[in-house]
Amino acid sequence: MYLVRRSKIPIFNRNIVENCVIFSVAIFLILIYQFYPYEHLTNDIPTNNFLHDLPMDNVISLMFAKSLLHGELLEFGDWLGSDRPPLFTGTILFLNVTQLPVDQVYLLIGIAVQAILIPVVSEFVAGLSRRKLTVPEKLFLSFIVISSPLFIHNVAFLWPKIFAAIFMIIAVYLLFFQPEKSIRVTILISISMLLSFLSHGGSGFAILAVALIYIAGIRKKEELYRGFLIAAVFFAGYSPWIFYQKVVQPPGDRLLKWHILGQIDIVPEGVGPLFIKKIKEMHFFDIPVRTYQSFHNQILEGLTLLPNAPSFGLFTEQSFYRLPLSVGAPLFIAAICLLFLKDKVYKTLMLITLVNAIVWFALPFKPVWSIHESTYFLPIIIITTVVYRIFNLHSGKLPVMLTLVGFGMANLVIMDWHRMSLYKNTHLVPHDVYKMIDITNYTGGKDFDNTSIENLSVFGSRLTTDADTADFTLSAIDGDAIYYITGPDANGQTLEIYGDGKRVLELTDTKIHRWKRLDVGRFEKLQVRLVDNGKNWGQWSAIAVRK
Structure with a gap:
């Protein structure tokens, strides 16, 4: 100064x-x-x-x-x-x-x-x-x-x-x-x-x-x-x-290796030896x-x-x-x-x-x-x-x-x-969010099979005990958007989504309080598994498909 x-x-x-x-x-x-x-x-x-x-x-x-x-x-x-x-x-x-x-x-x-x-x-x-x-x-x-x-x-x-x-x-x-x-x-x-x-x-x-x-x-x-x-x-x-x-x-050199040496994956070599190796090649x-x-x-x-x-x-x-x-x-x-x-x-x-x-x-x-x-x-x-x-x-x-x-x-x-x-394609409007949260909380320990709200199909689960698991299946045709949200007390949840028998998405230790659009590709059927890791109880999460 x-x-x-x-x-x-x-x-x-x-x-x-x-x-x-x-x-x-x-x-x-x-x-x-x-x-x-x-x-x-x-x-x-x-x-x-x-x-x-x-x-x-x-x-x-x-x-x-x-x-x-x-x-x-x-x-x-x-x-x-x-x-x-x-x-x-x-x-x-x-x-x-x-x-x-x-x-x-x-x-x-x-x-x-x-x-x-x-x-x-x-x-x-x-x-x-x-x-x-x-x-x-x-x-x-x-x-x-x-x-x-x-x-x-x-x-x-x-x-x-x-x-x-x-x-x-x-x-x-x-x-x-x-x-x-x-x-x-x-x-x-x-x-x-x-x-x-x-x-x-x-x-x-x-x-x-x-x-x-x-x-x-x-x-x-x-x-x-x-x-x-x-x-x-x-x-x-x-x-x-x-x-x-x-x-x-x-070592603190990850970005230097990435952007200068083109080494994206982590390797044990330092910048000096890696630079010499790249020069020789x-x-x-x-x-x-x-x-x-x-x-x-x-x-x-x-x-x-x-x-x-x-x-x-x-x-x-x-x-x-x-x-x-x-x-x-x-x-x-x-x-x-x-x-x-x-x-x-x-x-x-x-x-x-x-x-x-x-x-x-x-x-x-x-x-x-x-x-x-x-x-x-x-x-x-x-x-x-x-x-x-x-x-x-x-x-x-x-x-x-x-x-x-x-x-x-x-x-x-x-x-x-x-x-x-x-915004319109990746976020659900507030009144839909409130409805979906209310319904998710209301279901107690049961899973959704297919609850429809206006242009939404909602799949969710309330995990009432530690180390609980919820499995459900949903369909998402071309043009549908899939969203995920957790409740305020979510702690230690893992979300896995499988398409055609292969895992296409995994979110670990999730805590997402706004509807988040999921990039999972297009599959006729998706298998969703929600797992609580035993870190809390009384949690809930929901998956929504917006038509």
């Missing part, structure tokens, strides 16, 4: 009131857009909001925080707490001093923290333009960011990669565009990179790209010394986390071939997929994975077209973008398939760079801005339409 308070850096000295007002309004609109018509905010909503049944990665930071609060080391499945960067977990722990229930405020805290991107990019663009942005310009920039598919998908789904991008944007501004080269600014650069890397490991691609560009531009000894200072502060700040990974909860042309495959997956397919098979659902799904669609195809194309204008700042930013993409495409030992395997600094810097250049056009600014606003509104409408479609 002392460094920021004493600094004359433009990015820290803008109109705080304007930014706070825009930020508050943005948070309000984000909450409405992301969570209407849900009655309660729950941490699993983002996993099904725009794509069906994303992994529960968005609550890993919460799980890590809760385990540390209880004095335990986190283990979830075959993952360890040391496998995930700790900064967002640390943020949750820091805010826990308020004694608020962590589970209930986690989602709000995460959204608010990631939405800080809005004032940060506003000051970033203002710093690049060397002037204070007008209120209409700030509103335009905020809208373009908020309406981008990348932001819509990820502001509430707490990887938290937008959080990491915030710090990387600050680091890039201070390193390349801030005239002041003092020691305190240099330390701020290093701390910003460190916080980005501690937020999400994908920032490593951006940090490496920035380092390569900086090293290539070194002309004086002072610049070399500055680079050494940045590296020294970075590694000094990162060393406590290395200690935790290697000493407290080893690699052929001379593997890197250029892999780079092209990644370029094809991300850029070429990203730009050609929708024209070949246009649909709202496809757009929403692929905008989660492909770089041009996550940015917005109009913005991505505009970024390329604006390269023909004379602007040193713009071309420097696009060089950073290009090198970042090359590092991301070339470094992993497997072709890049999804943008979420990298840092979100890349798409966000494209968005903000284009807006910066538009603000500094000598003519034609207004038509371009209105066009981009139109595309942004189209993004919001399309993705909300898809979200509501998923």
Whole structure:
């Protein structure tokens, strides 16, 4: 705080009131857009909001925080707490001093923290333009960011990669565009990179790209010394986390093996031996071939997929994975077209973008398939760079801005339409839920054979004794949706579903208080087994088939 308070850096000295007002309004609109018509905010909503049944990665930071609060080391499945960067977990722990229930405020805290991107990019663009942005310009920039598919998908789904991008944007501004080269600014650069890397490991691609560009531009000894200072502060700040990974909860290298070395399954080898093994197996042309495959997956397919098979659902799904669609195809194309204008700042930013993409495409030992395997600094810097250049056009600014606003509104409408479609198909309306819970409780110790409620067929069981088991059979033809819910006291239940004699789904130690859609495929008959592991009694669960 002392460094920021004493600094004359433009990015820290803008109109705080304007930014706070825009930020508050943005948070309000984000909450409405992301969570209407849900009655309660729950941490699993983002996993099904725009794509069906994303992994529960968005609550890993919460799980890590809760385990540390209880004095335990986190283990979830075959993952360890040391496998995930700790900064967002640390943020949750820091805010826990308020004694608020962590589970209930986690989602709000995460959204608010990631939405800080809005004032940060506003000051970033203002710093690049060397002037204070007008209120209409700030509103335009905020809208373009908020309406981008990348932001819509990820502001509430707490990887938290937008959080990491915030710090990387600050680091890039201070390193390349801030005239002041003092020691305190240099330390701020290093701390910003460190916080980005501690937020999400994908920032490593951006940090490496920035380092390569900086090293290539070194002309004086002072610049070399500055680079050494940045590296020294970075590694000094990162060393406590290395200690935790290697000493407290080893090995802590699962994500590095996964995303860089392409080793998904757990293996006993460390990163070093595994890297040597991969190098020996690699052929001379593997890197250029892999780079092209990644370029094809991300850029070429990203730009050609929708024209070949246009649909709202496809757009929403692929905008989660492909770089041009996550940015917005109009913005991505505009970024390329604006390269023909004379602007040193713009071309420097696009060089950073290009090198970042090359590092991301070339470094992993497997072709890049999804943008979420990298840092979100890349798409966000494209968005903000284009807006910066538009603000500094000598003519034609207004038509371009209105066009981009139109595309942004189209993004919001399309993705909300898809979200509501998923909501209707994957959630049962409240009055049906209440009816089904009442009936489930009413049946006592008996199993449902086939209880019909309007357009629902309900199968359920009340387990009244420990270690009880309930078996029932249901049919789900094409177009039916299968749901599962447990009562408030469920503890230690296991749900198994068999189709054509093969187990197609197993949920262990289930505790699901909202109807959850189950992905089991299409079978003429499904055998369902609900087992209580003897951890509680008087429990109930229900399976529903919605026609």
